[in-house]
Amino acid sequence: MCSSRRAHHPLKQPNVCSACRAVWYCGTACSHADWREGGHRRVCKALGAVRRAAKEAAAAAAGAADVAAGQE
Numbered sequence: 001m002c003s004s005r006r007a008h009h010p011l012k013q014p015n016v017c018s019a020c021r022a023v024w025y026c027g028t029a030c031s032h033a034d035w036r037e038g039g040h041r042r043v044c045k046a047l048g049a050v051r052r053a054a055k056e057a058a059a060a061a062a063g064a065a066d067v068a069a070g071q072e
Contacts, residue, residue: 004030004038020048 003023014024015031023040025031034040 002026002030003040004034017044017047020044020051022047022051 002025004025012026015027017023017025017031017040023034025034031040035044
């Protein structure tokens with residue numbers, strides 16, 4: 001479903017926020033509306049930071065597992 005608070009349309013050709021890559025929209029109109037009126041502007045940087053931190057943590061855990069597997 002579209003992340004815009006104005007409408008909940010199915011994602012036919014989904015657009016992801018290019019900054020945080022954490023929310024999806026059904027189209028440009030909904031993404032622009034959410035940026036201006038829906039509050040995404042206030043949380044975009046934080047969502048991006050959380051997403052990047054989770055990705056880095058997963059990569060570090062995978063690297064640690066590879067090192068541990070190589071020591072057996």
